[in-house]
Amino acid sequence: MMFQGEEVKKDFPILNQVVNDEPLIYLDSAATSQKPTAVLTAIETYYKTANANVHRGVHTLAERATSQYEAARETVRVFIHAKETAEVLFTRGATTSLNWVAKSYGEANVNEGDEIVISYMEHHSNIVPWQQLARKKKATLKYIELTKDGQLDLTSAKEQITNKTKIVALTHVSNVLGSINPIAELTQLAHSVGAVMVVDGAQAVPHMAVDVVKLDVDFYAFSGHKMLGPTGIGVLYGKRALLEAMEPVEYGGEMIDFVYDQESTWTELPWKFEAGTPNIAGAIGLAAAIDYLNQLGMEKIHAYEIELVTYLLPKLRAIPGLVVYGPTDDSIRTGVVTFNVDDLHPHDLATALDMQGIAVRAGHHCTQPLMRQLGASSTARASIYLYNTKDDCDSLVKAILAAKEFFNYGLN
Template sequence: MQTLDHWRQDFPILKQQVNDEPLVYLDNAATTQKPQQVLDVIEAYYQQDNANVHRGVHTLAERATKSYETAREKVQQFIQAKSTKEILFTRGTTTSLNWVAKSYGDLAVEKGDEIVISYAEHHSNIVPWQQLAKRKGAKLVYIELTDDGYLDLEDAKAKITDQTKIVSLAHVSNVLGGINPIKTLTELAHQHGAVMVVDGAQSTPHMPVNVTELDVDFYAFSGHKMCGPTGIGVLYGKQALLEKMEPVEFGGEMIDFVYPQESTWSELPWKFEAGTPNIAGGIGLGAAIDYLTAIGMDTIHQYEQELVAYVLPKLEAIEGVTIYGPKDPKDHTGVIAFNIEGLHPHDVATALDMEGVAVRAGHHCAQPLLQYLKVPATARASFYFYNTKEDADRLVDAILATKEFFQNGLI
């Protein structure tokens, strides 16, 4: 198994102890840690270049604008979009999906139309479509899952019809960790004249993404899940669609000219970006992309698959542990949801924290999925490239110690 240990040294937060134990951070699906290189870039912006973008002609404003728009170019190259006009900066995946549901959805969906999603979606990829369906009198249709946690392609073929106007699916489930065949699903959606929207929050940080090759119409992701700052995200949209859409927010920056009774909008991508943007966030995201590119997204993806292949059999061998989602590492990211028989996931997460192991417990903003799985909650360990085999072993040992404690009062 290859090692990426030397990259781990760039993350100051990982060097601390929690509850007198070395920290093992396995909550990366919620947010990732930031390398020193990203922290330094953000600090340098505030210390040396802090100014508003696009508006000023003084030196600081020009430097800030150049750095911010260079970050947009880095995003374009990272996901291989055709133009920076197709890259909109947002607050995160949630905002991006809401923009599509409100702007494109209101434009394209009419009474009686259908919007197709799956049971494995994050709430951010459910609730905006629920609201759109209510506004328009449309129907929200769910694709089923197979018994082993994959999206059921046969059911997708049955559910996506000529009545479908929008298909919106996660590239990777934030609970099950399974990788969906987005290109195949996009082709299916396009055959019926529907647009394809993709929640890329759990895919973009972990594998190469080429939106042009996938031919998706919209693709959303967040900076904080890929070593960047919080409060910055991206919405990719095909230029022809974005040109037709109306902005969702209005105010400064996104206008061309304001008359007393009406206004005209700026050109793409700025027509959607009202107000002072998260400048430091955008610049920080650009630095995170530089960092990930230096490692190589193929390298990250391969390493995480090897890590999952190492730890999954160990977890499955523990009596009373149930793993949810695909079991084949090649169809899996570093997300592993599990439960321990007889223990509430919150108790499990608390006990693991006492061992210095940070995992998430709860419904993971995916309540329809957990209802589908017939469980109220799960624990979730989620790995990233700075995690190690030793981290995986610490997780296994902590689970064994937790079982021992609750069964016999020993730890």
């Protein structure tokens, strides 16, 4: 059956509203996605019927909450094809997940003179932790270059990844360029020199099928709120052997085995890393989001986004003075479309679009090193997801043309 974005949109109550006297068109899903009724209901039902702390109580509500929380972990495991739930850690989001790897694995395994390799398309959350680690351990932070059309330069990758490299940390999909990186190939390259592969999957997991075993990555991080789930919940996948050897980053309740007067021992995976009361409702909401995505089918979702982006991009490129960043082959990118219009400031453009009911993002998108590579201080970004339509794309193009006219850029 053909994917029907207009029908899907009906599952998202927030989209049925008027903004600035115009029907809302939401094109900012790369920042955070909207939530379907199924997710909202799952969270509400938990609080109404099972609200209690997990792992600690023997009463009915506690057992009910624990069962739902751990069932959510199993849902995540199946979704990313991890081998066991012990390899699925719940975190606050991709940023927390990446920081855990840097602080625990990184500090234990990176030494003076070692190398950490990232790329110029990384989000700040996959740059700053490695900067701090490199500074603390007196290691070298190296960058993989990009091609002219915004893809990872594999020749540069082979030059930057050497026998001194201990960690390679790369995004699966760029949150600005929409580029899909060949993670399996890059993982093989990292492993060939004895390095571990850390992947920021925040922009990949919501939009395409991900199999961490086939990719053979060592760590994989993503956030719930970008994949129809609630904020404040994320996942860190890690291979069991690596997680077993790592020290926790946070300490307190839940993650201990026994506390003596002067020392403590840790409980088993995955709870060793999950100190304190977790985001129970968040995990349950994330599981509901995954169930919803599975019902639609990740392959169908990805194909639909490609259909929309290949429809939208030629129309954008036809606008005089508009430049689109990222791969020129529209079939090898996600629904992230980043652009600038003449000398019109992206924030002015985003404000003008908002007045027409269209929500886009403007700024550096937490990718300042990438902005410098692009020769731009900021850009506008429209990000397509499963609830968008060709009509939304047409409205965006029409609104940009109207904004150009309003700011006296004219229609050439």
